[in-house]
Amino acid sequence: xxxxxxxxxxxxxxxxxxxxxxxxxxxxxxxxxxxxxxxxxxxxxxxxxxxxxxxxxxxxxxxxxxxxxxxxxxxxxxxxxxxxxxxxxxxxxxxxxxxxxxxxxxxxxxxxxxxxxxxxxxxxxxxxxxxxxxxxxxxxxxxxxxxxxxxxxxxxxxxxxxxxxxxxxxxxxxxxxxxxxxxxxxxxxxxxxxxxxxxxxxxxxxxxxxxxxxxxxxxxxxxxxxxxxxxxxxxxxxxxxxxxxxxxxxxxxxxxxxxxxxxxxxxxxxxxxxxxxxxxxxxxxxxxxxxxx
Amino acid sequence: xxxxxxxxxxxxxxxxxxxxxxxxxxxxxxxxxxxxxxxxxxxxxxxxxxxxxxxxxxxxxxxxxxxxxxxxxxxxxxxxxxxxxxxxxxxxxxxxxxxxxxxxxxxxxxxxxxxxxxxxxxxxxxxxxxxxxxxxxxxxxxxxxxxxxxxxxxxxxxxxxxxxxxxxxxxxxxxxxxxxxxxxxxxxxxxxxxxxxxxxxxxxxxxxxxxxxxxxxxxxxxxxxxxxxxxxxxxxxxxxxxxxxxxxxxxxxxxxxxxxxxxxxxxxxxxxxxxxxxxxxxxxxxxxxxxxx
Numbered sequence: 265x266x267x268x269x270x271x272x273x274x275x276x277x278x279x280x281x282x283x284x285x286x287x288x289x290x291x292x293x294x295x296x297x298x299x300x301x302x303x304x305x306x307x308x309x310x311x312x313x314x315x316x317x318x319x320x321x322x323x324x325x326x327x328x329x330x331x332x333x334x335x336x337x338x339x340x341x342x343x344x345x346x347x348x349x350x351x352x353x354x355x356x357x358x359x360x361x362x363x364x365x366x367x368x369x370x371x372x373x374x375x376x377x378x379x380x381x382x383x384x385x386x387x388x389x390x391x392x393x394x395x396x397x398x399x400x401x402x403x404x405x406x407x408x409x410x411x412x413x414x415x416x417x418x419x420x421x422x423x424x425x426x427x428x429x430x431x432x433x434x435x436x437x438x439x440x441x442x443x444x445x446x447x448x449x450x451x452x453x454x455x456x457x458x459x460x461x462x463x464x465x466x467x468x469x470x471x472x473x474x475x476x477x478x479x480x481x482x483x484x485x486x487x488x489x490x491x492x493x494x495x496x497x498x499x500x501x502x503x504x505x506x507x508x509x510x511x512x513x514x515x516x517x518x519x520x521x522x523x524x525x526x527x528x529x530x531x532x533x534x535x536x537x538x539x540x541x542x543x544x545x546x547x548x549x550x551x552x553x554x555x556x557x
Numbered sequence: 558x559x560x561x562x563x564x565x566x567x568x569x570x571x572x573x574x575x576x577x578x579x580x581x582x583x584x585x586x587x588x589x590x591x592x593x594x595x596x597x598x599x600x601x602x603x604x605x606x607x608x609x610x611x612x613x614x615x616x617x618x619x620x621x622x623x624x625x626x627x628x629x630x631x632x633x634x635x636x637x638x639x640x641x642x643x644x645x646x647x648x649x650x651x652x653x654x655x656x657x658x659x660x661x662x663x664x665x666x667x668x669x670x671x672x673x674x675x676x677x678x679x680x681x682x683x684x685x686x687x688x689x690x691x692x693x694x695x696x697x698x699x700x701x702x703x704x705x706x707x708x709x710x711x712x713x714x715x716x717x718x719x720x721x722x723x724x725x726x727x728x729x730x731x732x733x734x735x736x737x738x739x740x741x742x743x744x745x746x747x748x749x750x751x752x753x754x755x756x757x758x759x760x761x762x763x764x765x766x767x768x769x770x771x772x773x774x775x776x777x778x779x780x781x782x783x784x785x786x787x788x789x790x791x792x793x794x795x796x797x798x799x800x801x802x803x804x805x806x807x808x809x810x811x812x813x814x815x816x817x818x819x820x821x822x823x824x825x826x827x828x829x830x831x832x833x834x835x836x837x838x839x840x841x842x843x844x845x846x847x848x849x850x
Binding site: 347408 | 584585586588590664666669672680683691710711713
């Protein structure tokens with residue numbers, strides 16, 4: 265087992281426990297709690313909290329200080345999936361092989377469970393231990409910026425409006441950046457803030473996260489063409505049949521693979537300027553590029 | 558013109574300008590900005606920001622220091638109205654005589670405009686001037702608590718589940734407390750935090766806001782029976798025809814009026830323990846009890 269595999273196994277579980285503990289103890293209507301818990305328990309790679317914790321670990325600190333904001337971050341991601349799946353948005357019945365939130369709890373409860381997860385995420389950060397008030401304020405400014413109108417929500421609007429139209433590469437990248445990139449960048453920046461990184465170091469972390477974010481998306485598009493249906497858990501070619509703009513469609517398969525390699529190299533270049541104690545962040549970049557699901 | 562009327566006229570306008578300035582300068586898709594602006598411009602009493610600013614003024618400080626959190630607070634209220642009006646929730650076509658957000662922009666954009674307003678509210682507070690990092694963290698903890706699963710969102714869930722069933726008085730009060738009371742209390746507490754109020758003073762502010770919150774709701778229920786259709790802008794008796802549990806239904810009209818008087822007295826009692834420089838908060842309590850719309 266590599267260091268990264270062990271790290272992921274250990275902290276994925278701790279982040280999941282932290283999220284569930286926080287939600288289960290809320291004095292809220294039980295159906296609301298159930299709907300929140302259902303989607304938090306639906307699994308996933310937990311890549312965002314892992315990035316946050318790995319950044320702290322790589323700076324040589326005990327990454328447990330980041331468990332609460334890591335849980336908050338995954339709650340924000342989970343809220344965005346619940347709302348994206350709604351009938352008026354992507355209208356998805358299944359996510360990771362399980363019925364989507366509104367299929368189980370109804371639309372009203374799904375919307376409200378998302379609203380509550382988003383709101384709780386800010387509460388968790390504001391109440392965390394192991395951080396100064398200044399660090400909490402920075403974490404909240406950055407999270408709200410990444411998740412809000414100029415970030416993730418704006419990306420979802422642009423995505424809805426770009427559906428079924430042919431996008432250019434810059435348009436495609438701009439949507440990805442907003443819809444998923446900003447929150448991935450936040451994951452790493454938040455780890456840097458909690459590690460006391462300098463402004464220059466935050467900029468390098470930003471560059472690293474920017475490049476692995478795009479690499480993640482390109483790898484997704486490639487897997488939709490070349491992946492194993494069993495491993496990725498959805499039909500191959502669904503992007504093509506859904507008429508979605510993708511990297512292979514815009515650049516050809518070879519071009520997409522070259523672009524993937526380019527972003528991997530750039531991500532590692534950014535890391536080379538940082539005083540890191542281990543190679544966790546570099547291994548995460550490799551994992552994103554090599555993953556089969 | 559009384560001091561309160563002038564205060565409301567002056568600051569209502571400034572809060573509205575602050576909200577619109579913040580949203581209009583966002584580098585977000587224009588349809589998203591338009592949907593956010595539409596509901597922010599839809600009017601309303603702006604009672605929450607006025608309470609926040611009046612509290613600061615009553616403590617003798619320049620209430621302009623609270624403009625940003627006051628704008629954030631009204632954005633949270635506005636998001637809650639947009640989501641409450643959705644077809645899967647209360648399914649309202651009109652609000653304050655104008656088509657609801659989803660009737661103009663569609664459900665997806667209405668949900669996302671709400672999400673964005675909620676998220677922006679935390680960003681505004683985290684970036685405000687005239688507050689220490691500790692004050693900002695307190696404002697955010699309190700806002701997320703008031704607006705989240707144990708507060709407003711939980712209240713909306715309880716309200717949806719209680720529809721068409723006969724509620725007891727304690728059940729009715731519990732729903733009002735969550736759905737509208739917590740955010741009204743937050744309005745006053747936030748003013749206290751920014752005024753440097755002591756813990757004991759915060760408790761008195763809490764008591765004041767708790768009582769005016771219930772008074773507001775009772776007055777609403779009374780106006781639904783005795784009000785002037787022109788003045789309140791909706792048909793008289795709509796609560797009865799919608800089979801809603803109300804104070805007059807549970808206590809009789811005389812009982813409801815006695816209860817209203819009781820909460821007014823309690824609210825003023827709480828104020829009597831505070832070192833206030835003027836009678837703004839007391840006048841707001843009177844206004845709530847006497848209002849005709």
